[in-house]
Amino acid sequence: MKRIVVLVSGNGSNLQAIIDACKHKKINGTVAAVFSNKTDAFGLERARETEIPAHALTASQFADRAAFDRELMLEIDAYAPDLVVLAGYMRILSPEFVGHYAGRLINIHPSLLPKYPGLNTHRQVLENGDEVHGTSVHFVTDELDGGPVILQATVPVFEGDDEEDITARVQTQEHAIYPLVVSWFIDGRLEMRDNSAWLDGTQLPPQGYAADE
Numbered sequence: 001m002k003r004i005v006v007l008v009s010g011n012g013s014n015l016q017a018i019i020d021a022c023k024h025k026k027i028n029g030t031v032a033a034v035f036s037n038k039t040d041a042f043g044l045e046r047a048r049e050t051e052i053p054a055h056a057l058t059a060s061q062f063a064d065r066a067a068f069d070r071e072l073m074l075e076i077d078a079y080a081p082d083l084v085v086l087a088g089y090m091r092i093l094s095p096e097f098v099g100h101y102a103g104r105l106i107n108i109h110p111s112l113l114p115k116y117p118g119l120n121t122h123r124q125v126l127e128n129g130d131e132v133h134g135t136s137v138h139f140v141t142d143e144l145d146g147g148p149v150i151l152q153a154t155v156p157v158f159e160g161d162d163e164e165d166i167t168a169r170v171q172t173q174e175h176a177i178y179p180l181v182v183s184w185f186i187d188g189r190l191e192m193r194d195n196s197a198w199l200d201g202t203q204l205p206p207q208g209y210a211a212d213e
Contacts, residue, residue, distance in 0.1 A: 004018065015031075021179035026179060028186050037089070084101045101140075108138075132156060137151045141195065148197040151180065
């Protein structure tokens with residue numbers, strides 16, 4: 001059984017979607033452990049409720065980012081993961097961490113990358129009057145939110161929307177596409193090669209699978 005380790009900083013709704021997909025055999029793997037940089041992250045509670053080992057490491061315990069990430073890598077590696085999934089993990093990762101898990105580290109970002117890397121994506125969409133928004137699953141590289149895109153989902157932005165409306169709409173799509181991408185990887189269909197995402201032996205375009213050509 002392939003093993004998945006998930007990193008969260010908050011509510012963990014994408015973690016829940018992945019746990020549920022494993023339970024219903026939509027992912028042929030198991031969540032081996034959940035880690036957070038926040039002791040009060042609800043994602044840890046979600047893990048405990050399903051008897052998944054849950055761990056918190058906080059920045060105040062360590063001298064610097066490198067020391068934090070070294071300990072995190074040691075603790076993650078104790079679970080021998082095939083895939084490490086960032087699900088709302090809000091810490092910048094060191095190059096050492098990213099390099100250690102290169103090709104088996106994925107993230108979900110609430111924008112249609114390369115648009116709006118970083119924070120406050122929903123606010124930027126509203127401020128810029130965008131009519132379309134969305135979410136992207138991508139491999140993680142040293143470039144912030146810049147690794148090769150695997151799959152995107154779009155949502156409409158309506159007049160009168162606020163950040164809450166858009167967040168809910170985007171999260172609905174995230175809960176559908178993130179478990180799907182995890183299943184592709186676990187089934188051996190997905191890999192990162194030459195800084196590109198490949199699915200079933202075919203290089204995906206810059207916007208990921210099923211992009212409009």
